[in-house]
Amino acid sequence: MSGPKVLSTERRRSGKLYFFSYLRNWQLYLLILPAAIYLFVFNYIPMYGLQIAFKDFIPSLGITGSPWVGFKHFERFITFPNFRLILTNTARIGAYTLATFPCSIILSLLINEITKVKFKKTVQMITYMPYFLSTVVVCSMILLFFHHETGFINGIIASFGGEKIPFMITPEIFPHVYVWSGVWQTIGWGTIIYLAALSGVSPDLIEAARVDGANRMHIIWHINIPTILPTITILLILSSGAILATDFAKVLLLQNPLNLSASQVIATYVYDVGLLKAQFSYASAIGFFNTIINVTILLIVNFIAKRVSGISLW
Numbered sequence: 001m002s003g004p005k006v007l008s009t010e011r012r013r014s015g016k017l018y019f020f021s022y023l024r025n026w027q028l029y030l031l032i033l034p035a036a037i038y039l040f041v042f043n044y045i046p047m048y049g050l051q052i053a054f055k056d057f058i059p060s061l062g063i064t065g066s067p068w069v070g071f072k073h074f075e076r077f078i079t080f081p082n083f084r085l086i087l088t089n090t091a092r093i094g095a096y097t098l099a100t101f102p103c104s105i106i107l108s109l110l111i112n113e114i115t116k117v118k119f120k121k122t123v124q125m126i127t128y129m130p131y132f133l134s135t136v137v138v139c140s141m142i143l144l145f146f147h148h149e150t151g152f153i154n155g156i157i158a159s160f161g162g163e164k165i166p167f168m169i170t171p172e173i174f175p176h177v178y179v180w181s182g183v184w185q186t187i188g189w190g191t192i193i194y195l196a197a198l199s200g201v202s203p204d205l206i207e208a209a210r211v212d213g214a215n216r217m218h219i220i221w222h223i224n225i226p227t228i229l230p231t232i233t234i235l236l237i238l239s240s241g242a243i244l245a246t247d248f249a250k251v252l253l254l255q256n257p258l259n260l261s262a263s264q265v266i267a268t269y270v271y272d273v274g275l276l277k278a279q280f281s282y283a284s285a286i287g288f289f290n291t292i293i294n295v296t297i298l299l300i301v302n303f304i305a306k307r308v309s310g311i312s313l314w
Contacts, residue, residue: 049284050288052066052280052281052284053073053074053281053284053287054068054069054070055067055069055281056281057280057281057284066281073281073282073285074285074288074289076282076285077282077285077286077289082264085261085264086264086265086266086269087266089263089264090244090266090267090290091243091244092175093175093178093179093251094242094243094244094245094246095243096175096179097246098239098240098243100179100182100183101235101236101239103183103187104187104191104194105194105228105232107127107187107188107190107191108191108194108195108198108228109194109198109225111123111127111191111195112195112198112224113216113220124188124191124195126188127191128188128189129188130185130186130188131185131186131189135247135249135250135253136249136253138181138185138250139250139253139254142168142177142181143168146167146168146177147168148164148165148167148168149164153167154167168254169256169258169259171259171260171262171263172262174254174259174262174263175262177254178250178251178254193231193235194228194231194232197227197228197231198224198227198228200227201224201227206219209222209223229309229311230311233305233309233311233312234311236301236305237298237305237312238298238313240298240301241295241297243294243297244266244290244293244294244297245267245290245294246265246266246267247267248267248268248271251263251265251267251268252267252268252271266290269286270283270286270287270290273286274286
């Protein structure tokens with residue numbers, strides 16, 4: 001009998017210790033409270049409305065009063081004539097975006113090799129700046145720069161004797177414009193976490209490598225990259241989980257009837273049927289379908305990363 005009593009006593013003591021630790025650090029919990037409330041209100045409470053994906057939602061009856069229809073809306077989307085086109089466009093853009101994942105890593109490694117502090121800060125500032133431009137401004141710049149008649153990109157092409165290219169109305173070019181403009185906008189911001197990880201590399205380790213005859217490439221390959229490898233793996237897993245989550249606003253602003261065959265993605269289709277045509281249940285089913293695929297890919301990549309490198313989200 002003494003064993004269970006001792007165990008229960010230890011549990012009570014540990015519980016009291018946890019409670020008092022919460023009281024001692026109440027400022028930290030108060031600091032995180034606004035973020036927790038935001039997530040609860042805008043991310044968890046809306047999950048209640050997810051059930052309309054399995055119903056024929058009628059506003060006058062409300063969510064609970066609308067009749068259940070099962071997987072009717074999912075079947076409708078899968079049998080939609082343009083389903084393959086929409087899914088292919090979304091996956092192509094998402095995979096293309098994921099393929100540019102190493103760009104921030106390469107830039108951070110290059111910035112880390114800069115020895116002049118002033119020049120290093122200047123490079124960082126210049127690469128950070130595009131991130132703070134809104135999507136509307138970036139899309140406006142793209143439309144101006146790549147305009148068929150007045151864009152300066154076509155002006156440069158014409159000055160070298162080439163023919164002007166209708167960038168924004170050519171479906172084949174749309175993914176390239178979308179992805180690489182995104183790289184230009186986010187590459188500098190993406191280096192922040194890698195540079196923070198690189199700052200943890202021991203100078204003594206680098207000096208020891210140099211004494212052994214290692215050059216810069218050896219140090220980068222055998223010291224810097226292994227140091228930031230856990231960070232790279234975690235961010236790659238998170239990025240792969242958003243492979244079908246395209247930037248809706250950017251795609252919509254760059255979209256036009258002539259490039260629709262390449263720019264029609266799941267996000268814009270949900271906007272079309274959900275907000276413009278008020279088919280709320282159908283749009284919810286499409287969004288839920290998109291989320292299931294993203295979560296599935298996230299789980300698969302996380303499993304592979306854990307098996308290969310031992311690094312994973314859980």
